[in-house]
Every structure is written in C-alpha cells, then in structure tokens.
Amino acid sequence: MKEKTDHPLHQEIAKIAVLSPNASRLLEINSKPDHSLNDIIQLVKFDAALTAKTLRIVNSAAFNLLQPINSIDRAISFLGERMIVGMVIAESAGEVFQKGLPGYESYPGDLWRHDLFTAFASREVAKYAKEELEKELAFTAGLLHDIGKFVISSHLEGTAEKAVKVIDSGEASDYLNAEVQFSGHHHAELGFELAKHWKLPEAIQEVIRYHHEPSKALECYKPLVYAVHLGDILAMMSGHATGSDALQYHLDGAYEDYYVISPVELTKIIADTETQFRPALTSLDNSQEN
C-alpha cells in the first residue's frame, strides 16, 4: 500500500524496512486497552523462532532462575508483556536502534540503551498517573519515542559542537530547536514520519511526535505523552543519553496536571527502573547475539 506524504525526506524514510507482520500485530494488541497477556501468548506461540527466543531469554543468566522454565505460557507470564515487546522490536527494527548516531556523536547501542531505560522509566511513571493509564503501552511508547534520531542523524553530522554552542548562548532554546537550525527538521518530527511509514498505533505516533512538547498532544493522549516525556528525562538524568543532546531539553512542568509524584517517589522511580533495566538489557543484548 502506498502512503502519500509531502514530507521532503519521504523517499529516505520510505527506504527504511517496515516492521515484521508479527511486530505490527504485537504493537496493535499492545495498544488496545482491553487486551490480556493471553493475547500476547497466542501470538508468540504460533511463531517458533519467537517461542525459542523467549525461552532462551527467560532462562538466561540475567534472570538467575533456580529452576528452568520450559513452558511458553509461564515464560511470558514471568517476563511480562514488556519483555516480549522489547525482544520483538529489537529484532524487527535492530537497524534503527543499534547503529551509532554520528550526528549526536553517539555510539552504536546508545540509542537502544536510552530507549530501553526510557521504556521502563515511562512504565514506572505511569503508575503515578491521576487517572488509570495502560502501563504496558507506556513501555512500548517509551521504547519507540526516539526513532527519529536514526533518520535525522546523518543530516546533523558535524553539527554537535555548534548545537551545544547555540543552546549555551541562547540562540537555540533547546536541542530540538538546534536541530531545526542546522538541518531544517527535528528528530520528533522525523520520528513521526517514520511512525506513519511503520503504521504504528496512533497513540504511539502521538508520543513520538510530541515527547518534547507534550502540551501539543491531543488531550486524550496527554497522560501517555507526559509519561514518556518524563521517562525520557529520567533516562538522560540517569546517564543513558544519546550523546551531545544529553539534558538539552526542557521539562514541561504541566505534567503535574496528570501525575502526582513526590520527591521521594521520583527517586523510587529511578531506583526501580534501574533494577528492571539491567537484566532486561543484558538478556536482550545476548538474545540478539544468538
């Protein structure tokens, strides 16, 4: 199916491989508010490679199980929906996440680590929403929020030093603004174009587009967009950034309209995120090498 868009980088974005059918189906299930873990189990069960990989991950040293898990149902229950999403995205879109980002002076794997931390952090933040929020969707949206950096990186090569200079001098308000000054685009906008190319669920498209400007998001998606806005910031604060743009963005204080988080709770979010992030990173990295 041909997608029409007027975006100047359309042809470049159209060349990026689309997600696998299973990855698309998984994201579709994940974005439905009334889905259950059983829907995920059914999807994995009918894919032999995915089943094998899930069992390998759950029994990897990172999870330190006393007894091996041999049933796929139990494996998915143990790992949770988020790990299946992480595994499928890593496999289906590895090209996007694992390459270095020379435009940000960042190394191969940095984007994946940043996104995985953001995913866990967004999920933890979602627990503090004033109104019930789908936490697994916050994870997925966190994982995908920065896909635009893959697209824009080559257009920003050689600009990192200039970018921090214009931010320091006040000529650019933040890194997003600096990206526009040097390339005519910013990573959230290009991420949105890639999200459309990948036919991602609308909620995730909205997160990708507005994760640095959450107040511009559609009202119905704002709690989700703010979760990832905060998750992204927590990743940068925790040292999981993508090079030259680390901490060069604004916190939108209006998150308080949707979240109640005390100072102590925020430190708990960081500690809990770090605890979940480490084994996930190790087991997913190992599963990609196998």
Add this chain to the structure above:
Amino acid sequence: MSDIVLGIGDFGVSNDPNATIKTFALGSCVAVVLFNPALHAAGMIHIALPEMKVNPTRAKERPGFFADSGLPLLFGAMARIGCDKKGKGLKIKLIGGASIMDNNEIFNIGKRNLIAIKKLLWAQGLGAVAEEVGGTISRTVSIHVGTGEVRIFSPARGTWTL
C-alpha cells in the same frame, strides 16, 4: 596500564600508579573522587540517589547507588589500601549533579545528591577541594592514580581538567 571502569552505583579504589579510574555519563548522578597525594592512592564512586530507604534491595545489591550506603564503603576501601579511616589527608572532588532544563524542585535530583553527599562528608569533618557540578551537561570523569589528575569530558564540549 590498568583501567577501572565504574558503572552506576559502583565504586573502586587503586594504588597502582599506572591505573586510571573512570566513570561515564554522569547526569544527575555524582562522582565523588578521592586522592591521597602522599600514598598515590585514589578512589571513586558513582552515586545515583541520596538515600537507600527508597529501595533497600537495590542498596543491598549495589550499595554505591545511594550516597548513604555507598560513601562509607568507599572510605572503607580506601582505608584498606593504606589511607586514613576517617579520610584525613584525602583530596575530595565532586563531579556531576546536573539537571534537565527548567527542572523543578522534584526533578532536581542532582542538587539533592550533592546536598546528601556534602552532609555526609561534613559529618566526618571533610569537604571538597574542588567541584564541577550542576548545569545541564553530561560529564564523564577519570582520575589518574599516579598523578591525581582529574579529567572531565562532555559530548561536543571536549575535555578539561579539574
């Protein structure tokens, strides 16, 4: 030459004059760097949060993650390589504690880390001789054990000494 690389919540010490101790990408985290010029001994810890009470399990697994569980262990490790138990004779430097732009008091964890660390140092009658803290930049820091030279690197901003 041996390099000791510390992750978040790690600490390490060395009296090998050829060694370097290094930690990457401090955001709101703070590195406390210790150097004893007489013994050519150095130590470093990469602290993420002020207090262990928010996640005691994490503190048990990785005590250096929190200022209150980690700092005493760093001083203990320095004592095991010949330094004074109470930190006498140590030059202390603090690096990191940055924040996001427009942060509010809740998100200013860098500042809270620095206050917690300084309070713990003051309680021992200690203080930092130099610091490179705050702002909105990511910092990678290293100390050369033989010379005590502390170097800071930030992406797109280069390297300088403290």
